[in-house]
Amino acid sequence: MNNFIFNNPVKLIFGKGQISRLSEEIPDGIKIMITYGGGSIKRNGVYDKVITALKKCNSDIIEFGGIEANPDYTTLMKAVKICKDENVDMILAVGGGSIIDGTKFIALASKYKGDDPWDILIKQAQVDDAIPFGTVLTLPATSSEMNNGGVVSRRETKDKYSFGSPLTYAKFSILDPEVIYSLPKRQIANGIVDIFAHTLEQYLTFDNKAMVMDRWAEGLLLTLIELAPKITKEDRSYDDCANYMLTGTMGLNGFISMGVVQDWATHMIGHELTAQKGLDHGQTLAIVYPGTMTVMRKEKKEKLLRYADKVWNITKGKDGSKDSDAIIDAVIEKTDEFFRSVGQKTRLSEYGIGQDTIDTIVSKFKSANWNIGENGIVTPSKVREILESRL
Amino acid sequence: MNNFIFNNPVKLIFGKGQISRLSEEIPDGIKIMITYGGGSIKRNGVYDKVITALKKCNSDIIEFGGIEANPDYTTLMKAVKICKDENVDMILAVGGGSIIDGTKFIALASKYKGDDPWDILIKQAQVDDAIPFGTVLTLPATSSEMNNGGVVSRRETKDKYSFGSPLTYAKFSILDPEVIYSLPKRQIANGIVDIFAHTLEQYLTFDNKAMVMDRWAEGLLLTLIELAPKITKEDRSYDDCANYMLTGTMGLNGFISMGVVQDWATHMIGHELTAQKGLDHGQTLAIVYPGTMTVMRKEKKEKLLRYADKVWNITKGKDGSKDSDAIIDAVIEKTDEFFRSVGQKTRLSEYGIGQDTIDTIVSKFKSANWNIGENGIVTPSKVREILESRL
Numbered sequence: 001m002n003n004f005i006f007n008n009p010v011k012l013i014f015g016k017g018q019i020s021r022l023s024e025e026i027p028d029g030i031k032i033m034i035t036y037g038g039g040s041i042k043r044n045g046v047y048d049k050v051i052t053a054l055k056k057c058n059s060d061i062i063e064f065g066g067i068e069a070n071p072d073y074t075t076l077m078k079a080v081k082i083c084k085d086e087n088v089d090m091i092l093a094v095g096g097g098s099i100i101d102g103t104k105f106i107a108l109a110s111k112y113k114g115d116d117p118w119d120i121l122i123k124q125a126q127v128d129d130a131i132p133f134g135t136v137l138t139l140p141a142t143s144s145e146m147n148n149g150g151v152v153s154r155r156e157t158k159d160k161y162s163f164g165s166p167l168t169y170a171k172f173s174i175l176d177p178e179v180i181y182s183l184p185k186r187q188i189a190n191g192i193v194d195i196f197a198h199t200l201e202q203y204l205t206f207d208n209k210a211m212v213m214d215r216w217a218e219g220l221l222l223t224l225i226e227l228a229p230k231i232t233k234e235d236r237s238y239d240d241c242a243n244y245m246l247t248g249t250m251g252l253n254g255f256i257s258m259g260v261v262q263d264w265a266t267h268m269i270g271h272e273l274t275a276q277k278g279l280d281h282g283q284t285l286a287i288v289y290p291g292t293m294t295v296m297r298k299e300k301k302e303k304l305l306r307y308a309d310k311v312w313n314i315t316k317g318k319d320g321s322k323d324s325d326a327i328i329d330a331v332i333e334k335t336d337e338f339f340r341s342v343g344q345k346t347r348l349s350e351y352g353i354g355q356d357t358i359d360t361i362v363s364k365f366k367s368a369n370w371n372i373g374e375n376g377i378v379t380p381s382k383v384r385e386i387l388e389s390r391l
Numbered sequence: 392m393n394n395f396i397f398n399n400p401v402k403l404i405f406g407k408g409q410i411s412r413l414s415e416e417i418p419d420g421i422k423i424m425i426t427y428g429g430g431s432i433k434r435n436g437v438y439d440k441v442i443t444a445l446k447k448c449n450s451d452i453i454e455f456g457g458i459e460a461n462p463d464y465t466t467l468m469k470a471v472k473i474c475k476d477e478n479v480d481m482i483l484a485v486g487g488g489s490i491i492d493g494t495k496f497i498a499l500a501s502k503y504k505g506d507d508p509w510d511i512l513i514k515q516a517q518v519d520d521a522i523p524f525g526t527v528l529t530l531p532a533t534s535s536e537m538n539n540g541g542v543v544s545r546r547e548t549k550d551k552y553s554f555g556s557p558l559t560y561a562k563f564s565i566l567d568p569e570v571i572y573s574l575p576k577r578q579i580a581n582g583i584v585d586i587f588a589h590t591l592e593q594y595l596t597f598d599n600k601a602m603v604m605d606r607w608a609e610g611l612l613l614t615l616i617e618l619a620p621k622i623t624k625e626d627r628s629y630d631d632c633a634n635y636m637l638t639g640t641m642g643l644n645g646f647i648s649m650g651v652v653q654d655w656a657t658h659m660i661g662h663e664l665t666a667q668k669g670l671d672h673g674q675t676l677a678i679v680y681p682g683t684m685t686v687m688r689k690e691k692k693e694k695l696l697r698y699a700d701k702v703w704n705i706t707k708g709k710d711g712s713k714d715s716d717a718i719i720d721a722v723i724e725k726t727d728e729f730f731r732s733v734g735q736k737t738r739l740s741e742y743g744i745g746q747d748t749i750d751t752i753v754s755k756f757k758s759a760n761w762n763i764g765e766n767g768i769v770t771p772s773k774v775r776e777i778l779e780s781r782l
Contacts, residue, residue: 003405003409004405005402005405006402007403009398011396012397209630212611212634212641215606215607215609216610218606219607223602223603227602246392258637259637
């Protein structure tokens with residue numbers, strides 16, 4: 001097991017009716033910016049609950065709606081300007097991972113003293129201060145509500161970069177599972193794959209003898225598999241929504257990454273597919289992950305066999321043999337089937353994506369000299385193999 | 392699943408050689424009290440590492456050794472006097488759960504403005520301030536290094552009470568698994584049972600539909616079962632020590648209690664056995680838990696069956712029948728065997744404890760009108776049944 005430091009200060013406020021607790025978390029009489037997306041919060045009642053709570057704290061409210069999925073740098077910089085001009089004291093992100101990621105960037109960039117806030121993304125420029133923020137989560141998947149990372153896109157240059165800082169943990173995050181009742185199937189399908197993939201990125205590496213973390217990662221995967229058929233239907237129970245929401249938060253808040261090796265090659269390849277072709281994040285992961293398993297099967301052999309056994313109860317190949325490769329083939333197929341069972345496509349060709357896009361992505365990895373995955377073992381040529389295996 | 396709030400601010404610094412990091416966590420030039428126990432830290436080298444690190448921060452060091460297992464109120468109040476007289480800025484607990492629990496009490500009682508600090512224990516008197524403290528853990532088991540609770544005994548009145556405050560989270564806790572190499576078998580045996588019991592108290596209740604928490608609790612139990620035969624031997628590997636240490640911390644830091652019902656009847660009965668007869672905490676739990684399972688089998692039926700299946704792979708009784716009671720009998724016997732396998736006795740008579748002690752304990756529960764366990768279902772007469780089943 002590796003040495004590690006764990007410190008997650010986020011206050012998680014979880015459960016039915018908890019949005020009203022906002023008024024206990026927000027100081028009285030401050031200037032607060034609410035950030036949100038396309039307006040679904042106005043249709044599902046969350047917006048009204050938030051405003052009611054904020055009025056109790058006599059907040060001076062500025063609204064910034066219209067943050068898109070895969071939040072765009074240009075959009076976020078408009079919010080940064082308002083934060084600076086208006087001296088905003090606090091930001092409240094009301095939405096899913098994109099809104100929260102975007103809010104983290106707004107919080108940092110508003111206090112950035114350098115020339116170009118783009119440097120926060122491409123040069124990991126350090127920022128000494130940030131506007132404090134809280135979140136009301138409306139779409140579980142990314143765990144952004146309980147971690148300090150974010151991803152920002154720049155559509156004009158087809159870039160997508162991640163960032164993080166000790167200053168970008170939410171002061172509090174309110175998770176009311178009732179917001180899940182009304183989620184469309186596509187968002188649920190993306191969420192399931194995203195949470196599943198987050199967990200795999202911290203689990204399906206070479207074996208690192210992190211016994212608790214392995215068991216906990218398997219616990220999240222097994223929970224998702226058990227929930228998937230129920231949560232993808234329209235008629236969801238409260239407990240299923242609550243368990244799904246909690247699984248999303250636990251997938252990427254550091255609770256399963258203590259002392260482990262991490263991969264993230266699939267995510268980085270997926271980000272490029274989103275940047276080039278506009279696919280949803282979850283859609284890209286459903287395509288790429290079975291490819292990563294196929295191409296990196298030698299390096300991940302021990303863990304793939306454990307994943308087959310503990311998560312899918314697969315201990316022999318489809319031909320009945322105990323051969324490792326046959327077992328690994330079976331579990332890759334099972335993973336692919338699982339993604340399809342929640343409504344995801346798992347092949348590039350299903351989105352009309354072909355060799356030209358693969359070439360573009362591989363060139364980008366090559367020119368940036370990116371070797372990704374645990375220990376940098378996923379070279380640009382491995383990226384090509386992975387994507388070509390998913391045509 | 393129940394509503395919950397989770398907020399654990401402790402900075403966990405985990406791994407080989409991490410004690411030297413103390414110098415980065417302690418402000419320069421402060422007056423610091425080191426609290427410890429009987430002096431094992433002077434024999435195993437931890438003391439020297441701590442002093443070396445503190446000297447780097449130019450600390451003005453006050454030592455307070457001699458805190459006993461099940462820390463005593465009278466001892467702790469001597470430290471409180473020194474903290475007040477000397478205006479101690481920070482405390483560093485170097486030890487196991489007893490030292491850290493005691494340190495939490497010292498930290499609170501030193502700032503208590505009421506007449507009698509005993510009220511913190513028996514009246515849950517509120518305290519507004521506490522001396523900040525960090526910990527260097529030398530004996531994994533209680534998770535005191537990453538929670539805000541503590542237990543203090545008063546031998547003169549045979550009392551043992553718990554307490555907790557938002558102010559009694561450590562600022563940081565340093566966990567170097569290498570301290571486990573030299574631990575005596577008795578402490579390992581107590582630790583294993585203690586961690587196992589902590590986990591059961593948050594898991595073996597009525598079913599609360601907390602899927603992730605159930606899986607994570609099972610993950611800790613399975614890890615302990617896998618580690619037990621290796622960690623109870625003298626020749627322990629680093630990875631086994633590291634996994635054991637992390638399991639202890641994760642057992643009672645709130646990570647497996649989100650939205651769940653909790654029991655704690657076994658612990659409360661065990662505390663009385665320690666108060667009356669001086670048994671180690673772990674020893675009491677090994678005796679009482681099989682009794683709690685036996686007597687509360689109806690209320691805990693669903694979870695006992697799940698525990699049998701997921702943790703012990705027991706799906707039928709010893710007679711081969713699928714009868715619930717037969718399965719539950721088998722898993723109670725298995726749990727008893729597990730505790731014995733690590734070197735614990737599991738019967739009161741093995742310690743020469745008989746009916747008179749049971750009578751004393753039950754009278755105490757009756758006169759205090761204590762109904763314990765989830766929803767207060769463990770009445771004093773159930774306590775009698777539980778203890779009598781363990782004669």
